[in-house]
Amino acid sequence: MEHIENEEQFQGLRVNKGISEQPTVNPYLNNYKKFKRKVYTVSEYVEGILKGNITILGQAVTLIESFRQDHQSIAQEVIEKCLPYTGNSIRVGITGVPGAGKSTSIDAFGMHILKSNNKLAVLAIDPSSEVTKGSILGDKTRMERLSVEKNAFIRPSPSAGSLGGVARKTRETIILCEAAGFDRIIVETVGVGQSETAVHSMVDFFLLIQLAGTGDELQGIKRGIMEMADGIIINKADGNNIEKARLAQSHFQNALHLFPLPESGWAPQVLTYSGYYEIGIDEVWKMIDEYIAFVKENKYFDYRRNAQSKFWMHETINERLKSNFYNNPQVQKELKRYEQLVLDSQMSSFAAASNVLDTYFNS
Numbered sequence: 001m002e003h004i005e006n007e008e009q010f011q012g013l014r015v016n017k018g019i020s021e022q023p024t025v026n027p028y029l030n031n032y033k034k035f036k037r038k039v040y041t042v043s044e045y046v047e048g049i050l051k052g053n054i055t056i057l058g059q060a061v062t063l064i065e066s067f068r069q070d071h072q073s074i075a076q077e078v079i080e081k082c083l084p085y086t087g088n089s090i091r092v093g094i095t096g097v098p099g100a101g102k103s104t105s106i107d108a109f110g111m112h113i114l115k116s117n118n119k120l121a122v123l124a125i126d127p128s129s130e131v132t133k134g135s136i137l138g139d140k141t142r143m144e145r146l147s148v149e150k151n152a153f154i155r156p157s158p159s160a161g162s163l164g165g166v167a168r169k170t171r172e173t174i175i176l177c178e179a180a181g182f183d184r185i186i187v188e189t190v191g192v193g194q195s196e197t198a199v200h201s202m203v204d205f206f207l208l209i210q211l212a213g214t215g216d217e218l219q220g221i222k223r224g225i226m227e228m229a230d231g232i233i234i235n236k237a238d239g240n241n242i243e244k245a246r247l248a249q250s251h252f253q254n255a256l257h258l259f260p261l262p263e264s265g266w267a268p269q270v271l272t273y274s275g276y277y278e279i280g281i282d283e284v285w286k287m288i289d290e291y292i293a294f295v296k297e298n299k300y301f302d303y304r305r306n307a308q309s310k311f312w313m314h315e316t317i318n319e320r321l322k323s324n325f326y327n328n329p330q331v332q333k334e335l336k337r338y339e340q341l342v343l344d345s346q347m348s349s350f351a352a353a354s355n356v357l358d359t360y361f362n363s
């Protein structure tokens with residue numbers, strides 16, 4: 001039987017010759033890319049940074065964060081050239097669990113710092129960014145007032161990579177910020193893992209933000225973090241939370257008495273404040289200033305910075321060795337093979353490790 005669609009009156013149903021599909025990528029984009037970002041030379045980067053040019057500083061930090069070898073080598077040269085202009089800042093590490101009020105507090109601390117004509121950089125080490133590829137810390141939107149201040153530079157955590165790698169990048173960013181004239185540096189981290197140790201190893205003062213709880217708040221805190229703290233501040237001491245905050249203050253103070261006096265010779269203080277209502281902000285910063293004066297006087301300030309420089313030298317060596325090892329194609333192949341042998345109980349973990357290492361050293 002004839003198909004009715006083929007009759008004259010249904011001609012419109014025939015498929016006409018079409019037009020070719022548009023490319024999904026704009027062909028002019030490549031040309032645009034060429035003009036989008038000026039590529040600076042090492043000396044242009046250095047000059048821009050030393051002049052305090054925030055755009056150039058931001059782009060140099062992007063190079064530090066890049067995994068590309070050519071970016072890394074430019075970044076290293078820039079860092080090297082900026083080094084003589086660094087070191088003249090006060091670096092403060094801030095940690096606290098999510099919700100403790102870190103961003104609210106840093107916004108308030110930052111505005112306080114800017115009042116005395118200082119320039120502030122806020123950086124972050126966010127261990128979760130490895131998973132989320134984004135970062136929950138150091139985000140501009142979290143520090144509303146600070147983010148529009150021209151004397152504040154806010155940079156989220158470098159994302160992805162090992163904690164060691166992320167921390168090294170933040171430390172290198174500190175160097176560039178100092179060269180750009182930022183004389184107050186805050187490095188923020190979440191108080192949930194290894195990242196506090198990384199932050200502690202790059203700051204002069206380590207501040208722990210706590211909340212008043214039900215009286216047993218000490219239980220949730222790792223002893224190690226408390227021992228690292230040069231000061232503990234209890235946030236949200238406002239409204240009907242003031243009494244609870246004071247109680248927590250004495251709990252913490254008593255707990256700290258049980259620890260030996262830190263190497264700095266400074267007995268850590270515990271203060272209450274409200275980041276949101278801006279109560280007690282001056283006192284927090286006064287404590288930090290007093291600490292800095294104290295450790296500069298007894299020379300612990302330089303001692304700690306030197307120890308940190310040495311630590312970072314070794315960290316960088318470790319990190320490079322590790323990535324060189326794991327990126328070696330021969331190692332990657334052998335790792336899989338030996339893993340299987342271990343799983344099949346045909347070889348001990350130690351013998352397998354030693355064989356893979358031999359492959360690396362002999363390759």
Ligand code: GDP
Nearest residue numbers: 097098099100101102103104236274275276277
């Ligand atoms: P972060 O996750 O540590 O950065 O914490 P945020 O700064 O985002 O604060 C978490 C919540 O606590 C937000 O809803 C803030 O508004 C609130 N908050 C922060 N500081 C204070 C404070 O001093 N008092 C009160 N009452 N609430 C605060």
